[in-house]
Amino acid sequence: VVVAAGSGTRFGGAKQFALLGGRPVVAWSVAACREAVDHVVVVLPPGMIEESFGADLAVTGGASRSESVRNGLAAVPPEATVVVVHDAARPLARPSLFRDVVGALASPDVAGAICAVPVADTLKRVAHSSVDGSSCVVETLDRRALVMVQTPQAFVADVLRRAHAGGGDATDDAALVEATGATVRVVPGDPRNLKLTGPDDLTYFEHLLGAV
Ligand code: CTP
Ligand code: MG
Numbered sequence: 001v002v003v004a005a006g007s008g009t010r011f012g013g014a015k016q017f018a019l020l021g022g023r024p025v026v027a028w029s030v031a032a033c034r035e036a037v038d039h040v041v042v043v044l045p046p047g048m049i050e051e052s053f054g055a056d057l058a059v060t061g062g063a064s065r066s067e068s069v070r071n072g073l074a075a076v077p078p079e080a081t082v083v084v085v086h087d088a089a090r091p092l093a094r095p096s097l098f099r100d101v102v103g104a105l106a107s108p109d110v111a112g113a114i115c116a117v118p119v120a121d122t123l124k125r126v127a128h129s130s131v132d133g134s135s136c137v138v139e140t141l142d143r144r145a146l147v148m149v150q151t152p153q154a155f156v157a158d159v160l161r162r163a164h165a166g167g168g169d170a171t172d173d174a175a176l177v178e179a180t181g182a183t184v185r186v187v188p189g190d191p192r193n194l195k196l197t198g199p200d201d202l203t204y205f206e207h208l209l210g211a212v
Contacts (some may be wrong), residue, residue: 001041001042001064001069001072001073001076001083001084002026002029002030002033002040002041002042002043002055002072002084002086002087003043003061003065003068003069003072003085003086003087003152004016004026004029004042004043004044004045004053004061004088004089004121005043005044005045005060005062005068005071006065006068006088006089007044008051010154010157010197010198011196011197011199011201014045015089015099015196015197015202016029016088016089017194018032018202020185020205020209021203021206021209025082025089025091025093025196026042026044026053026088027053027054027087028092029086029087029088029089029090029091029093029178030042030053030054030055030088031054032057032086032091032093032094032095032097032098033084033086033093033094033095033098033152034054035088035098036084036095036098036099036102037059037084037098037102038080039056039077039080040054040055040057041055041056041058041059041072041075041076042055042057042059042072042088043059043060043061043068043069043071043072043163043207044058044059044060044061045060045061046060046061047161048060050088050125056127057075057099058091058197059071059072059074059075063172064169064183065169066164066168066169066170066173066176066185069085069164070164071163072085072165073164073204074130076157080157081156081157082102082105082154082155082157083154083155084101084152084153084154084155085099085151085152085153085155085160085173086098086153087121087151087183087195088154089195089197090150090193090194090195090196090197091150091196091205092150092190092192092193092194092205092208092209093150093152093190094193097115097150097152097189097190097193098152098154099116100113100187100188101113101114101115101137101152101153101154102154103169104154104158104185104187105154105155105185106186107184109119109183110157110183110184110185111155111156111159111162111177111182111184112153112154112155112159112160112173112174112178112182112183112184112185113153113154113155113184113185113187114131114149114150114151114153114172114174114184114185114186115150115151115152115153115186115187115188115189115190115193116147116148116149116150116187116188116189117147117148117150117151117188117189117191118143118147119143119146119147119148120149121143122140122143123140123141123143124137124138124139124140124141125137125138125140125141126138127150132156132157141202147186148189149172149189150189150190150193150195151172153172153173153174155173155177155194159177159180159182160177162172162181163176163177163179163180164176164181174176192206194207
């Protein structure tokens, strides 16, 4: 399931359709995914499902990322035993990353697998003043215990379906699966597998694409 139904508020428009190396961002994400899985469902904004950007099926998304995933999940063939969820906004993910997260599900007690990278910067918890919006440090965190999480994320299909059955909202699917008590394994991500977020990112992504 490639989720591409966001509005790109921080980017200033639907970033998933911006051209990267002459090809829409979402098409890059679908193409990488396709190398590693049997069937791709792409989730698009309302009124945009005539084009599927290389996916087998296009469906309409919802108001939140989790809702969009649920719409995609509902269109996954019921016989699928593994479901991989990927953000369209990560067009630089390589097919090997998809294979890595799927491969991690081979361990019998593992219900989900995510890819993540170590944190380079010092991390601090801060409190924001409601009076003037300024921030002060509350504490410094141990960054060795923290990772930055990417997509793709792979799940045992029934576990993911159950995790989404409650209709919850989270910034990734693993959070909903974690809440069920299931084990989520972490595999090494790729520092270049960045999420297209702000307006300046596209130039940097073009540069990375040339270097990949
Ligand atoms: N997404 C989605 N449906 C939504 C919201 C997000 O399918 N209702 C998708 C986005 O298209 C993106 C991925 O989820 O591929 C990650 O979300 P994010 O990077 O936050 O994208 P946007 O929500 O579009 O951007 P912003 O938060 O800046 O508005
Ligand atoms: Mg968003």
